[in-house]
Amino acid sequence: MIRKSKTITIEQLLDRVVNYHPRADQDLIKKAYNFALQHHKDQKRLSGDSVITHGLAVAGIVADWRLDSISIGAGLLHDVIEDTPAKIDTIKKQFGKEMASLVDGLTRVSRVRLRGSNNEQFIENLRKMFLAMSRDLRVVFVKLADRYHNMETLEHLPPDKQFGIAEETLEVYAPLAERLGMGQVKGELEDLAFMYCFPADYEWLINYSASHYKRAGERIKKLKRTILEELAKEGVRAKVDGRSKHLYSLWRKLLRPENERDINNIHDLMALRIITDDVKECYLALGLVHKLWHPVPHLGVRDWIAQPKPNGYRSIHTNVFLGDGQIVEIQIRTGEMHEQAEHGAAAHWYLAEIKSKNKINSEGIDRGNFFSPSEKMAWVQQLAAWQDEIIDSGDFIASVKFDALKHRIFVFSPKGDAFDLPDGATPVDFAYTVHTKMGHQACGAKVNGRMVSLDYHLKNGEIIEILVDRNRKKPASSWLDFAKTRLAQRKIKAALKFSI
Ligand code: MN
Numbered sequence: 357m358i359r360k361s362k363t364i365t366i367e368q369l370l371d372r373v374v375n376y377h378p379r380a381d382q383d384l385i386k387k388a389y390n391f392a393l394q395h396h397k398d399q400k401r402l403s404g405d406s407v408i409t410h411g412l413a414v415a416g417i418v419a420d421w422r423l424d425s426i427s428i429g430a431g432l433l434h435d436v437i438e439d440t441p442a443k444i445d446t447i448k449k450q451f452g453k454e455m456a457s458l459v460d461g462l463t464r465v466s467r468v469r470l471r472g473s474n475n476e477q478f479i480e481n482l483r484k485m486f487l488a489m490s491r492d493l494r495v496v497f498v499k500l501a502d503r504y505h506n507m508e509t510l511e512h513l514p515p516d517k518q519f520g521i522a523e524e525t526l527e528v529y530a531p532l533a534e535r536l537g538m539g540q541v542k543g544e545l546e547d548l549a550f551m552y553c554f555p556a557d558y559e560w561l562i563n564y565s566a567s568h569y570k571r572a573g574e575r576i577k578k579l580k581r582t583i584l585e586e587l588a589k590e591g592v593r594a595k596v597d598g599r600s601k602h603l604y605s606l607w608r609k610l611l612r613p614e615n616e617r618d619i620n621n622i623h624d625l626m627a628l629r630i631i632t633d634d635v636k637e638c639y640l641a642l643g644l645v646h647k648l649w650h651p652v653p654h655l656g657v658r659d660w661i662a663q664p665k666p667n668g669y670r671s672i673h674t675n676v677f678l679g680d681g682q683i684v685e686i687q688i689r690t691g692e693m694h695e696q697a698e699h700g701a702a703a704h705w706y707l708a709e710i711k712s713k714n715k716i717n718s719e720g721i722d723r724g725n726f727f728s729p730s731e732k733m734a735w736v737q738q739l740a741a742w743q744d745e746i747i748d749s750g751d752f753i754a755s756v757k758f759d760a761l762k763h764r765i766f767v768f769s770p771k772g773d774a775f776d777l778p779d780g781a782t783p784v785d786f787a788y789t790v791h792t793k794m795g796h797q798a799c800g801a802k803v804n805g806r807m808v809s810l811d812y813h814l815k816n817g818e819i820i821e822i823l824v825d826r827n828r829k830k831p832a833s834s835w836l837d838f839a840k841t842r843l844a845q846r847k848i849k850a851a852l853k854f855s856i
Pocket of ligand 1: 410434435502
């Protein structure tokens with residue numbers, strides 16, 4: 357189920373890059389390779405492989421995400437400062453300021469030790485890590501690729517080290533990938549960590565789920581044929597594929613009380629994915645699907661195209677009855693949405709390049725000019741916001757761990773704007789997220805049109821309307837007992853202090 361990267365040569369790496377980026381700076385990549393090769397010389401990894409195979413693998417993963425030449429070069433060079441006598445000034449002289457800054461960022465990140473630290477150290481170290489990353493988003497991508505390959509080769513490390521690294525992957529790197537909308541990467545990192553963090557459950561689940569995955573796969577094959585025929589009749593050109601649920605995410609779902617560890621309660625073990633050329637065809641396909649099979653009322657249709665998730669995810673999900681008592685999830689999206697769902701923030705760079713082929717020269721693209729907040733991508737704003745919060749105050753450092761990396765829910769304003777809140781958030785948290793004044797003046801809330809109390813626990817997908825009292829000046833101190841976000845806590849405290 358887990359895709360393992362193969363060892364690649366520099367020639368294969370270049371092929372991979374030119375495939376998606378014909379104007380890539382091949383000389384730069386070759387130069388980075390030779391520099392890394394010369395400096396790592398005969399250094400070996402615990403697996404017995406030479407260190408350069410690791411650099412090549414990391415650069416290869418970066419290329420799978422279709423990033424620019426400098427990111428690929430940084431993948432090759434990411435360990436030279438840390439593990440060899442090479443100096444950052446030399447990198448600067450030979451490769452330029454931008455490459456030096458990227459490699460420097462990666463070196464800083466790799467010096468941060470998160471595992472084994474106590475809570476305070478952990479937060480402080482996480483702060484350092486985010487600071488290094490937020491200089492240039494490409495640091496995050498190359499770091500994720502580095503972690504990815506380290507997880508793939510974790511078996512070569514001593515068992516006492518394996519657990520710590522796998523745990524850190526689950527706690528920090530997988531959520532980070534998720535926040536950047538890199539759904540595929542998140543799922544794979546979690547699966548790679550699963551067997552080290554929870555070996556007994558992993559074994560159990562592998563055995564328990566095998567026959568179910570197999571049967572679901574056969575069912576999907578049949579469905580695929582039916583849907584392709586229907587689509588063809590309507591003249592819709594689409595790709596139809598099955599996708600298996602990641603093992604770790606299946607396990608988390610089985611552990612939810614309502615599922616009672618019974619795999620028959622899980623309806624998206626395999627999902628069918630329809631990938632169309634444009635948005636109009638997504639809705640056409642949805643109509644065809646519902647003509648063939650009835651949607652399941654309580655599971656409903658979720659339209660993340662009309663209302664994208666804050667991390668940029670877009671897709672339509674529907675659950676339908678197959679007529680034999682089985683339920684299957686069908687996901688519908690365009691090719692562009694698919695690219696973004698798989699590679700998230702990284703895909704954004706590639707898609708921007710396709711769109712602007714004629715408008716912007718390749719130099720501009722290769723300089724990574726597309727990592728611009730003006731693109732209004734939710735993820736850019738998110739990372740920028742993290743950085744501000746982190747610098748802001750010690751209080752906010754905690755929020756990085758407690759808010760940003762925990763489970764999130766998505767709720768909506770009556771106008772349909774999506775808000776990303778931590779699990780357990782209340783209408784008060786929502787109000788403060790929208791506007792400080794709305795928070796201070798909140799006197800009631802409606803969820804999906806129904807009155808609820810201000811300490812109500814919001815659930816995924818709910819629509820929240822805050823009722824305000826224009827004459828009200830300050831919040832109630834009792835809100836501090838249930839407000840979940842650091843933001844709300846801080847605003848309430850500030851308002852109360854001020855008014856006394
Ligand atoms: Mn490395």
